[in-house]
Amino acid sequence: MVPEDAFVLLWSGGFNVWADVATLVRACDLLMQNHPNVHFVSTGGRIEGVVTRVYDDFVALVEQSPYKDRYHLLGWIESDKLPAIHREADVGLNVDSRNYETMFGARNRINAMAIEGLAVATTIGTEISEWLDDGHAVIAAPMGDPEALAYSIAPWIMDRSQLKVFAQKAKRIMEEDFSYERTTRGLVQWLEAPALAPDNQAKISSRGGRVADLNTVAVNSLEEEALLLARHRLPEIQDALAQARAREESPRKRFRFW
Numbered sequence: 128m129v130p131e132d133a134f135v136l137l138w139s140g141g142f143n144v145w146a147d148v149a150t151l152v153r154a155c156d157l158l159m160q161n162h163p164n165v166h167f168v169s170t171g172g173r174i175e176g177v178v179t180r181v182y183d184d185f186v187a188l189v190e191q192s193p194y195k196d197r198y199h200l201l202g203w204i205e206s207d208k209l210p211a212i213h214r215e216a217d218v219g220l221n222v223d224s225r226n227y228e229t230m231f232g233a234r235n236r237i238n239a240m241a242i243e244g245l246a247v248a249t250t251i252g253t254e255i256s257e258w259l260d261d262g263h264a265v266i267a268a269p270m271g272d273p274e275a276l277a278y279s280i281a282p283w284i285m286d287r288s289q290l291k292v293f294a295q296k297a298k299r300i301m302e303e304d305f306s307y308e309r310t311t312r313g314l315v316q317w318l319e320a321p322a323l324a325p326d327n328q329a330k331i332s333s334r335g336g337r338v339a340d341l342n343t344v345a346v347n348s349l350e351e352e353a354l355l356l357a358r359h360r361l362p363e364i365q366d367a368l369a370q371a372r373a374r375e376e377s378p379r380k381r382f383r384f385w
Contacts, residue, residue, distance in 0.1 A: 128199055129166045134284045137216035137245070138169040139209065140236040144178050147224040147250070148185035152192060153273035154222070154280075159194040162284050168199045170212060213243040217290060218266065218280060221249040221256070225270050229253055237265075238305065241297035246290040248280050258304070264296035 129135060136155060142148065158165045173179040189198045204212075213219070219240035223229040229252040237255050240247050241264075248266035249256045259265040266283070268276040283290050303309065323331065327346045345351040 129168070130164065132164055133166045134162065134164050134287075135216045135218075136165065136167045136248075136280075137212065137219045137240075138167070138171070138236075139212070139219060139240060140171040141174045142172060142178075142182040142185055143174060143228075144181055145224050145226050145228045145232070146181055146185075147222045147271065148181060148188060150224075150250075150271055150273045150276065151220065151222040152185065152188040154276040155198070156192050156194060157273060157277035158280060158284070159192075159197055161281070165284065166197045166199065168201065168212070168216065170201050170204050170209065172200070172202045209239070210243055213240060213245045216245055217287060218283070219245045219247045221247065222276065223250050223252045223256075223270055225252065229270070238301060241294075242301045244294050244298050246283075246293040247297060248276065250276065259297055259300060262296055262300050264293060264300055266293060 136158070138151070155165070155167045159167075173182040186200070189195055189200070192198065201212075219236070221234055221237050223234075232253060234249075234253050234255050237247055237249060237253075237259070241259070246266065247259070248268070249259075250270040251257060251260055251267050252270050256265065256267070260267045266279050268279045321341055322328070323341065323344065323346075327344075330346050331344060343354065345354050
């Protein structure tokens with residue numbers, strides 16, 4: 128699909144509303160303008176039932192590009208084919224727009240590409256992008272700046288050796304900082320000795336209460352109401368009353384009353 132010496136930029140996954148496709152295509156166009164061996168490949172596409180316009184906008188921008196023949200849109204593919212595509216690519220891309228999802232969300236495509244040993248170029252906005260940038264493990268650029276994104280990638284097109292350094296650093300961070308053992312360590316420790324958070328423990332202590340069973344502790348009015356409902360089986364009582372009212376108001380009952 129691409130020449131043997133192609134420098135392949137890869138987008139992997141869906142095009143959701145926080146993908147900045149205008150910056151993505153413009154940055155790729157700038158790289159293609161100066162480097163005839165640059166090609167773009169994407170897997171994934173529309174997220175049916177959620178959002179389709181972002182991918183449609185992306186396709187329209189590609190069609191308008193003077194380098195559209197070097198864009199290869201594969202669409203959704205079987206997941207077992209992704210590792211091979213990752214190995215063929217030179218740089219994986221993640222390009223976010225500025226929004227709350229970027230601020231608070233994650234980017235599984237970054238994790239997936241990094242753990243596969245692919246160097247990643249990303250805009251800085253998500254926590255994972257900041258984490259990897261702090262470790263000098265990604266090619267970083269600010270959001271909404273296609274020139275900066277292209278500029279950050281360009282040096283490595285003619286010198287791909289450094290890409291392996293980025294990839295190795297990112298994979299090591301994934302394995303050390305984001306392994307199941309590391310990310311669940313705090314939860315496992317808490318399960319060995321369950322306790323209230325310090326602020327909630329202080330609330331209970333200030334009321335002169337003691338914690339014998341965490342399932343019976345209420346630290347606010349909503350939890351107190353929930354405990355009362357559960358203790359007195361009020362949902363069942365309310366349901367029985369509703370059924371009784373429904374029977375009284377049934378057509379047959381009204382007919383007999385008439």
